[in-house]
Amino acid sequence: MKRLIRVGLVLGVTLLSACVRIETGEVGLRVGIDKQISGTELLPGSFNQTLVGDVLTFPVRDIAVQVDNKNPLTADNSTLKDFDLTLVYSINPSSVSDLWTTKSRSFHSFDGVAKDWVLMHGFMTTVANNAAYKAVRGYKALEVADNRARIEEEIKRVVGETLKAEKLDQALSVTLVQVRNVMPADDIIASANAVVTAQNALRAKEIEVDTAKREAERIAALNANARAIEYMNAQAQLKIAEGVANGKVHAVVVPYDFKGIINVGSPGR
Numbered sequence: 001m002k003r004l005i006r007v008g009l010v011l012g013v014t015l016l017s018a019c020v021r022i023e024t025g026e027v028g029l030r031v032g033i034d035k036q037i038s039g040t041e042l043l044p045g046s047f048n049q050t051l052v053g054d055v056l057t058f059p060v061r062d063i064a065v066q067v068d069n070k071n072p073l074t075a076d077n078s079t080l081k082d083f084d085l086t087l088v089y090s091i092n093p094s095s096v097s098d099l100w101t102t103k104s105r106s107f108h109s110f111d112g113v114a115k116d117w118v119l120m121h122g123f124m125t126t127v128a129n130n131a132a133y134k135a136v137r138g139y140k141a142l143e144v145a146d147n148r149a150r151i152e153e154e155i156k157r158v159v160g161e162t163l164k165a166e167k168l169d170q171a172l173s174v175t176l177v178q179v180r181n182v183m184p185a186d187d188i189i190a191s192a193n194a195v196v197t198a199q200n201a202l203r204a205k206e207i208e209v210d211t212a213k214r215e216a217e218r219i220a221a222l223n224a225n226a227r228a229i230e231y232m233n234a235q236a237q238l239k240i241a242e243g244v245a246n247g248k249v250h251a252v253v254v255p256y257d258f259k260g261i262i263n264v265g266s267p268g269r
Helices: 002-017 093-102 121-136 145-165 186-223 228-245
Strands: 019-021 026-031 047-049 054-059 063-070 082-091 109-111 116-118 172-183
Touching: 026 093, 054 093, 063 121, 082 093, 082 121, 082 145, 121 145, 145 172
Parallel strands: 054 116
Antiparallel strands: 019 047, 026 054, 063 082, 082 172, 109 116
């Protein structure tokens, strides 16, 4: 009896170790001993024996494509120094078998860590890259960063059109496009800074000219008045008087025909 129990336990452990559980967010396909692929997808939560044949697993939800270190051409024929993009797509679970059996293996990639095949990852990387180059081409180098949202929408639209043209719009869907980094070429940044500096200098000169013009107009208006000189002399004398009263003026040059009165204070002061 004990021997039978031990045999049963060994057999149970063997069967469990030879099973694959399909996790949430992925779909499986059975590969027969004759290497034929079953057309029925294995759904999440199911346990599937691999004692005879094998089971392939494929993620179908939120698959990320990274398009990094690209140098697309802008509308002003400038090459961006750097452009990074993330595109996230999902796969219709019922399309897994068709995609695996009918599309080139070069369209897919293998995740060695998770031991999963990522369907259409290579294909979507190429499509996203082409869409990014097309979207960026519609903007000047210094406009790309300020128009990220529009570029993201344009990339999503172009990718969607490509999937539809390839009759893949029922199997694949784009859920997110995010432009992570945009950097114009160094010479474009330097030119832009030089333009800003020149504009600021020009504005400063314009302010100086405007100030001088207004001062000239003020003097001309005073000179047009018959009593302008008398007014200006009176203003000057008032300033002198205020300076003397405040103790800031200690010497005054008096003209030879001066007829006024000057209080110079006591000798001790």
